[in-house]
Amino acid sequence: MLYVQLRKLNPGLASACMAAVLSACGSGDWVSLPTLDGKPALVVAHRGAGGTLPEETVEAYARAIEQGADAIEPDIVSTRDGVLIARHDPNLAFSTDVAKHPEFADRKRTLSVDGEVQEGWFAGDFTLAEIKTLGGISTDAERPQEFNGKYKIATIQEVIDMIKKSGRPIALYAETKNPTFHRQQGLPLEDKLLALLTAAGWNDRSAPVYLQSFEPGSLKYLRGKGSTVKLVQLIDADDVDLKTGALTFAAPYDRPYDWAQAGDKRLFSAMVTPAGLAEIKTYADGIGPWKRYIVSVRGTVGADGKVADVNGDGKVNEADTSTLAPTTLVTDAHNAGLFVHPYTFRNEQRRLAADYKGAPKAEYKQFYALGVDGLFSDFADTALAARAEYLKQVGY
Ligand SMILES: [Ca+2]
Ligand SMILES: [Ca+2]
Structure with a gap:
């Protein structure tokens, strides 16, 4: 419908x-269209062309721009010398070849990131010059590995420059990553980010900029500094209980880390209630919820009490599930005056509920019809193709 x-x-x-x-x-x-402004949904290239090339590298952003993405998404972490770079995690072990660099072997250590003790190499222990000697690697074993180590990590300034050189309207859709952690490391992100935007002429309401965070405090700080750029509250959960379709909440994905630090016991799910949405509207323009807050999935429980391998491929995953009826979140958020940009859409079969019959475009079309104002995709080309088909179907 x-x-x-x-x-x-x-x-x-x-x-x-x-x-x-x-x-x-x-x-x-x-x-x-059933979006907040009646216009087509924004396709955000999550971590660049993260499904195809090592994420958040110059090449991954260039590919996303070639694919026609409306926005490109860097996560922001800081180097030791205070340069903002595009990385999903402060721990470089997750997405770079740092482990293969013997000259950095002595930088390996354990560090608590948002209460989770991790072993690895941390961006805050490296200068930008050192980080530029590393190569990005795929963060997903199912995706192409042949580009590992070949591409350099992008800085946020480089991402801005790439957008400006592209010659078409593309938004910078940047996430302040682990903002409390960075502040505790003495490397706060927000003022440096605003300085980059101001220098680019992009620190105003009409700028092609969205800033996002899981921590409300980071967004409130940006607004408190007088920035009028579009702000997006991200809303996480840990997982879905495939027996019931209910979202689950376990640290550190149970609540924003700044809430945890302040002793605020609410879960992320408090943000999708009418009161939670009204609170977000006081400091942000939209929400970026995990897509399961809009359409969840549920498997089939077998005689053994476990979720069944319905398609018989020897694994139990989302391909063995069916979608549940959509929630009212899109409408509720629109009623609160907030746009809705859910994450993350991917092409792999194991991530697609059985209803979509193996077709990633079917999932996108469902969400476009539900009125989402944008979405984050690891495969922006697929998201754009699905959007073109959807718009044609509705006569736009
Ligand atoms: Ca992100
Ligand atoms: Ca299966």
Whole structure:
């Protein structure tokens, strides 16, 4: 079921078009989509072309720009010399070849990141010059490995420069990563980020910029500094209980780390209640929820009490599940005046509920029809192709 509202401004044209073939009426001026502003959803290239190339490298962002993404997404962590770089984790062991660099062997240590003790090499122990000697690696064993070590880590300034050179409107969609952790390390992110945006001429409401964080305190700080760029509250959970479809909450994915530090016992799920959404609206413009807050999935419980391997491939994963009825979150957030950009959409079969019959585009189309205002994808090319098909189907 697709919800298409004809613009009230021009009822004559609308009915004329309805009488004709919808798609013959041209380009979108009279069909309002179920998004907050009635316009097509934004496709955000998550970590660049993260599904294809080592994520958050210059090449991964270049590929996402080539694919036509509307926005490219870096996560932000800090080097020892205070340069903001594009990395998902302060721990470089997860996404770089640092372990293969004997000259850095003595930098290996254990460190608590948001209460989770990790062993590895941490960006805050390296200068930018040192980090530029590392290569990015794939963070997913199922994805191409042949590019590992070949591409350098991008700085946030380089990402800004790439957008400016692209010659078309592309948004920077940047996430302050572990903001409390960075502050505790003496390497706070927010002021440096605002300085980069100001220097780019992008620290205002009309700038092609979205800033996102799981920690409300980081967004409130940015707003408190007078920035009017678009701010997005990310909403996490740990996992889905495939027996019931209920979201599960375990540290450090149970609540924002700044809430945990302050003794606030609420879970991330408090953010999707009407009161939670109203609170977010006081400091942000939109929400970035895990997509399971909108459409969850549930498996089949077998006689042994376990979730069954329905498709018989020897593994139990989302391919063995069916989607549940969508929640009211998109409508609730829109009613609160917030846009909705869920994450993360991926092409792999094991990540697609059985309802989609192995077609990633079917999942995107469901979410577009539900009125999401954008989404994060590791495969922006697939998200864009699905959007084009969806828009054609609804006559936009
Ligand atoms: Ca991110
Ligand atoms: Ca299976």
